Amino acid sequence: MTELTDQKQTTLAAIAAATTLDALEEQRVGALGKKGWVSLALKTLGQMSPDERKDAAPAIQAVRAEVADALDARKTALETAALEAQLASETIDLTLPPPAAAKGSIHPVSQVMDELAEIFADLGFAVATGPEIEDDWHNFTALNMDESHPARAMHDTFYFPDKSADGGEMLLRTHTSPVQIRSMKDQGAPIRIIAPGRVYRSDSDATHTPMFHQVEGLVVDRDIHLGHLKWTLETFFKAFFEREDIVLRLRPSYFPFTEPSVEVDVGYSNEGDRRVVGGHGDAEGHDWMELGGSGMVNRRVLEMAGVDPDEYQGFAFGLGIDRIAMLKYGMNDLRAFFDGDPRWLQHYGFSPFDQPTLSGGVGVRP
Numbered sequence: 116m117t118e119l120t121d122q123k124q125t126t127l128a129a130i131a132a133a134t135t136l137d138a139l140e141e142q143r144v145g146a147l148g149k150k151g152w153v154s155l156a157l158k159t160l161g162q163m164s165p166d167e168r169k170d171a172a173p174a175i176q177a178v179r180a181e182v183a184d185a186l187d188a189r190k191t192a193l194e195t196a197a198l199e200a201q202l203a204s205e206t207i208d209l210t211l212p213p214p215a216a217a218k219g220s221i222h223p224v225s226q227v228m229d230e231l232a233e234i235f236a237d238l239g240f241a242v243a244t245g246p247e248i249e250d251d252w253h254n255f256t257a258l259n260m261d262e263s264h265p266a267r268a269m270h271d272t273f274y275f276p277d278k279s280a281d282g283g284e285m286l287l288r289t290h291t292s293p294v295q296i297r298s299m300k301d302q303g304a305p306i307r308i309i310a311p312g313r314v315y316r317s318d319s320d321a322t323h324t325p326m327f328h329q330v331e332g333l334v335v336d337r338d339i340h341l342g343h344l345k346w347t348l349e350t351f352f353k354a355f356f357e358r359e360d361i362v363l364r365l366r367p368s369y370f371p372f373t374e375p376s377v378e379v380d381v382g383y384s385n386e387g388d389r390r391v392v393g394g395h396g397d398a399e400g401h402d403w404m405e406l407g408g409s410g411m412v413n414r415r416v417l418e419m420a421g422v423d424p425d426e427y428q429g430f431a432f433g434l435g436i437d438r439i440a441m442l443k444y445g446m447n448d449l450r451a452f453f454d455g456d457p458r459w460l461q462h463y464g465f466s467p468f469d470q471p472t473l474s475g476g477v478g479v480r481p
């Protein structure tokens with residue numbers, strides 16, 4: 116029994132002195148493990164006489180309990196200390212200077228698309244999308260350009276070598292107008308959407324790139340007329356350019372999918388080497404710039420998209436996003452839009468924190 120008391124004293128001292136969970140585990144195995152001295156002592160009970168055992172058993176059990184309690188208490192103490200040390204070392208130093216400002220910027224085309232969506236949302240338009248890889252039917256036929264239509268040749272279309280499942284040609288959409296068809300087929304009438312996105316034509320110089328951006332607009336409802344189109348475009352351009360003296364000229368034109376058709380010009384003046392929108396294009400020092408096409412939706416197009424042209428009328432427009440971005444933000448070479456030069460983006464790009472809003476301004480330069 117004295118031997119046991121000695122071992123107990125030694126173990127309790129070691130437990131109290133343990134500074135790591137590993138050291139503590141070593142003590143537990145040495146005492147309570149299978150070959151530990153407490154376990155061995157318990158095994159000796161089997162060889163004792165019943166009388167001896169009556170005294171020895173509670174004594175050994177008491178030692179066992181004392182050692183186990185000491186282990187538990189020390190373990191809790193060590194874990195608490197470890198947690199406190201971790202909490203003390205993981206503080207955030209709020210006095211550190213902030214990291215350098217983010218380098219990325221929003222491309223002017225993305226910025227203008229956000230501005231468009233914001234302004235048109237306020238006029239009750241939803242944003243619609245369609246595929247850039249389009250079929251012949253949506254890009255041409257349903258827009259009143261059947262296979263023999265001469266207007267097809269004007270589009271400088273990129274065709275794919277493979278045909279669609281039903282044998283039609285597949286192509287990169289040449290304009291956003293197929294989204295008119297898809298949206299009417301999906302939603303029927305009345306409808307009020309804009310569809311911004313990429314379009315493709317095999318064409319390239321300072322003012323044309325093989326990929327560029329358009330925004331389509333479509334309103335179909337009862338009793339829609341050309342006056343609604345003019346008001347909508349004027350209201351949009353005033354909000355977009357943030358000035359009241361915007362003068363539009365609607366010039367008679369031809370598109371197979373609109374009748375009548377008008378091209379939309381805006382008056383501007385030259386200030387230095389920069390074109391500034393506003394004023395009358397026919398005035399001294401002013402001129403007109405073409406921004407896109409528009410017109411009343413051809414009744415054949417309504418029919419092909421499943422809308423009854425005797426009940427509904429509509430107007431549609433397609434504007435060049437890159438053009439209106441250049442005009443608003445003063446770039447003069449379209450090709451730079453797609454070069455990905457970080458210096459250009461640094462200069463003309465927008466902060467991701469400046470989301471266009473009607474209340475905060477739809478295009479405030481940071």
Ligand code: PHE
Pocket residue numbers: 289290291292370373407408409410431432433434
């Ligand atoms: N889709 C025409 C183009 O790309 C523009 C347009 C759209 C004209 C809608 C009229 C109506 O040239």
